[in-house]
């Protein structure tokens with residue numbers, strides 16, 4: 001059977017992708033971030049996942065305001081890299097896992113989550129930057145990737161609680177798939193940041209640290225944070241943190257924190273990162 005061996009929560013700051021692509025991670029500004037992800041690269045290489053289930057949001061690359069799916073599950077064989085204005089990032093195309101993705105679609109929809117099935121989707125920095133941070137610059141990504149794209153762009157996004165419960169349904173789906181696969185779940189986005197308006201540049205280290213503490217040991221407390229509190233405390237783009245809760249819901253309740261990294265600033269945002277391991281699935 002397929003099993004979830006661990007989870008990775010990470011920011012997906014687009015400027016990090018640009019810094020990696022242009023060989024700038026050795027610069028004084030980016031060095032702390034590069035260093036902070038070194039242990040994570042090692043961890044992921046040791047885990048040897050067959051599949052990464054990656055929760056992220058699209059930034060008007062694959063979806064415009066014409067169609068706004070709340071949860072869009074990528075079931076395609078491959079996902080091309082989106083052109084976000086400067087040409088697609090020069091990173092490998094993403095290979096999907098259609099059999100497992102369709103199984104997850106069936107299981108979660110029959111469990112009453114209204115997932116949108118997507119058979120054609122370009123993937124942007126929300127998905128590729130986490131892969132670059134955790135894998136470097138390989139000729140091909142070393143695992144298949146199933147993208148789950150979540151609407152955190154246009155109000156109303158899903159609630160923290162809905163995301164956490166979807167994570168649990170995804171875990172049930174993955175664990176009932178009859179191939180022997182090692183799966184790592186990524187939850188990406190956040191932490192506190194606001195990109196526009198009078199509060200542009202807002203970073204709330206206290207909120208972020210509290211969130212990280214609870215994320216490891218008491219995620220249910222985080223599922224009770226209403227949208228307005230995410231926005232008030234973590235800025236308008238801090239709402240991306242609900243995507244972390246899909247990953248957390250997909251892990252065991254007592255999953256063990258094995259790594260944490262927090263750094264401010266990275267392109268006007270707080271970079272937050274945590275790795276958790278399931279105790280029973282290794």
Ligand SMILES: [Fe+2]
Pocket residue numbers: 012057059126189190240
């Ligand atoms: Fe984002």
